[in-house]
Every structure is written in structure tokens, then in C-alpha cells.
Amino acid sequence: MIQRAVRDSSHIDHGEDIRCNCGQLVARWVNGSIEVKCKRCRRLVRIAVPRGRASPATAS
Numbered sequence: 001m002i003q004r005a006v007r008d009s010s011h012i013d014h015g016e017d018i019r020c021n022c023g024q025l026v027a028r029w030v031n032g033s034i035e036v037k038c039k040r041c042r043r044l045v046r047i048a049v050p051r052g053r054a055s056p057a058t059a060s
Helices: none
Strands: 017-019 025-030 033-037 044-048
Antiparallel strands (some): 017 025, 033 044
8 A cells, every 4th residue: 555645746836846744855747757766776767647648736
């Protein structure tokens, strides 16, 4: 089971960091994709969000 530690995604704006309640960066919105940083190797991974499927204001 995944616990939701970030605030309600309906309040996320373009380019805004998504952080855990402890302040740790979880992900961020970048040009229509979600960018996640690997904690082990520090590589940035972008997950494309298809146009019309979701946006920071409507993602759940």
C-alpha cells in the first residue's frame, strides 16, 4: 500500500516541486512530464504525461 505524503495534487502548479511532508523532494512537473530523481544514483527520470490525459491541476 502506498501512503500519500504529498499535498492534494489539485494545488500543484506547472514547474512546482512536489515534496513530502518532511520536505524531501519527491518529484516535480517539467514541461508536461513528471521528473523523479533516483535516491541511489541521483539520475533524473522523466515520465511523459500524454497531452489531454492529465495536468498538474487535474492529476490525481
